[in-house]
Amino acid sequence: MNGYFITISGIVQSVGFRPTIHRLFKNYTGWVRNDAGGVEIYLETPLSKDEVESLITNNAPPNSKIEKISTKQATIKKPVFDHFFIRHSKTQNNSTPAIPPDLGICDECLKELFDKNNRRYLHPFINCTNCGPRFSIIQSSPYDRDKTTMKQFKMCDRCKEEFTDPKNRRFHAQPICCKDCGPSYFLVKNKKPIAKDLDAIKIFAQTIKSGGVGLLKGIGGYHLICNPFNKEATKRIINIKRRENKPFAVIAENIETVKELCFVNKKEEQLLKDPSKPILLLKAKNHQTLSNIRFGSPFIGVMLAYAPIHHLLFHFSGLKLLVATSANITEKPLLYKDNEAIRFEGVDEVLTNNRRIVRPLEDSIAAVVNSNRITYRFARGFAPGVFLRKTRPALLCLGADMKNNIAITIKDKIIVSQYSGNLSEFDNYLRFEEKINDFLNFYHIKPSLIVCDKHPEYFSTSYAKEHFNNIYQTQHHKAHFGSVILEHHLKEAIGVVLDGTGFGDDGNIWGGEFFVLQQNTINRIGHFKYMPFDFGDMAIKQPFRLALLWLKNLNITNHRLFEQHRNIAGFLNISKNTLKTSSVGRLFDVVSALLDVANYNHYEGYAAIKLMEKAFYSNSKEILPYRIKNFDIDFSDTIKVIANRTDQQDCSKAFHNTLIEAITKNIQRISASVGIKTVALSGGVFQNTILLEGLIKRLSKNNFKVYFNSELPINDGGVCFGQVWMANNFAED
Secondary structure, X not given: OEEEXXXXXXXXXXXXXXXXXXXXXXXXXXXXXXXXXXXXXXXXXXXXXXXXXXXXXXXXXXXXXXXEEEEEEXXXXXXXXXXXXXXXXXXXXXXXXXXXXXXXXXXXXXXXXXXXXXXXXXXXXXXXXXXXXXXXXXXXXXXXXXXXXXXXXXXXXXXXXXXXXXXXXXXXOOOOOOXXXXXXXXXXXXXXXXXXXXXXXXXXXXXXXXXXXXXXXXXXOEEEEEOOOOHHHXXXXXXXXXXXXXXXXXXXXXXXXXXXXXXXXXXXXXXXXXXXXXXXXXXXXXXXXXXXXXXXXXXXXXXXXXXXXXXXXXXXXXOOEEEEEEOOOOOOOOOOOHHHHHOOOOOOEEEEEOOOOOOOOOEOEEEEEOOEEEEEEOOEOOOOEEEEOOOOOOEEEOOOOOOEOOEXXXXXXXXXXOOEOOOOOHHHHHHXXXXXXXXXXXXXXXXXXXEEEOOOOOHHHHHHHHHOOOEEEEOHHHHHHHHHHHHHOOOXXXXXXXXXXXXXXXXXXXXXXXXXXXXXXXXXXXXXXXEEEOOOHHXXXXXXXXXXXHHHHOOXXXXXXXXXXXXXXXXXOOOOOOEEEOOHHHHHHXXXXXXXXXXXXXXOOHHHHHHHHHHHOOOOOOOOOOEEEOOEEEOHHHHHHHOOOOOHHHHHHHHHHHHHHHHHHHXXXXXXXXXXXXXXXXXXXXXXXXXXXXXXXXXXXXXXXXXXXXXXXXXXXXXXXXXXXXXXXXXXX
């Protein structure tokens, strides 16, 4: 007889792991329990170690993620126990706490939700071990009910019976509840409650159907909700958010509705149905469909209904689609506190509930490129992201300012936080501070090293300097490169980082960079040719300013922009002290302004997005002139040609073609020099799917292995992950 003590780490709590283990080993003796770091098993059986571990890994619940199994084996003369049972959680040890992400409603709960014979029929908080809130409601570890915001709701006898039955799907589902013992929904109008529970939901659904605008409390915060086909309602949301020209996401009732609107391949359908339920950017079948919320984009941001309340709204309204955008004023953080929601101006009604949210969570955003997920926002359903990597312990990596995720390291694992917005907005900065304190306290971390960006004006950098002494600063684009290296376990690679702005090692503004990784060392081997940069933030908000500067630098003074902006053109001055930039984001801005596609960035990346949209509707194969010298790409000739063009769609596509061609040629030159055939792509500009897909296609045809951020954000949200790699390899002990 063998005795085994087994510890399992990863996402193994509140995903049905213990009842699965109970069913697997019910014919043997021993026990299984949660501890702060995962699951512990004591098993008495004649099975071999390999057989036991194989049974566990091959039968793990679908929403679990096993990172590591450690097994200690001993020979025993006789069993200590007479049956196999589930033991009470171990509350204190030195293991790493685990927080599972929030999961969208499962098929079984959805079926029960609309089963008139089920006691949870139309219950807006239905959940089980396979679905429901987790990260948004847990206060401390291990993940037990008394450590969540469900602790105030005492289980009724029937729920308790299900909760304690290992054969039941709701065994130890911590948010378990029913109509008799769970939270309630309340409808608030003019700051006064007017209805409760199903009555509240029915009235709210009819308000939305008839053209109203409402505030809805979901899993991780509030959504602004309306009928997407009602133009007056969508205009109201635009006014409420003070946001123009930026598309809104929608929630669809089911996959059939999505397929009526968009092209959906197998990988996209799989990601839509995944328990994480992200917003997925899909190509619309008809350019006119939902034009009032797309603003010219060829894509629609769609997510499947992931909370029971969404399905109930569809049920009572008869609608198949809802606008569901973050409840906030543009650039402000997501609204998640009930008292603030009730005072929110501009909506007809607020549908709220009395289950408190601990951590606000935006909806995650993703797309599918080359049959791989590409992540744009790492939040609900993805966060907290746990990545098993060999790493220095107790790192706190603060990420970037524009799109912020932070990362911490514990015992050879990296934990990545949820997204929060631009830290230059004070309320977002406060949310950033809260996020840091939350992670350090929850995981009981005292950081040994704080890793931040080199940019001297980053708020995250200032935070590090104000609060800590042991600081290591990393170059922004090297961290981007490092994020791909670490995600895909690369040993050598040519790195291509195309980004907006980042403080360079030479004091200039980088953003179009070529790196080489060899023997754990990164060298910057080339870049997009420097062009002048001036006007500070105004150059980013008003791209025509930079376009004027670049035209003057190229001795072009007869462009329409000089006539339109005489007051600015007269003050243009290029000197030896003028900043320089290799930023691809700024290159897109300049081209967009030259073609009169966009002279203003109404939101981050607006001019570049509009340029991509123009290119999307052209089949041009044209490649514009450019030059390469010493692994640096010079697009001066490209700009000169574009300055004399007015055909927006074809010229935009030609510009994209030229970038793909020039980058490919430069990579080939670098490869011939250093002998590397692996390429790593990162940076916010690669959110441009024309550019990313085109480059992958060209490089693959030339026998390069191409990697890019997939599970981690390809934009600045992934910088924190790359900072871990930089600190591991370059920070002094």
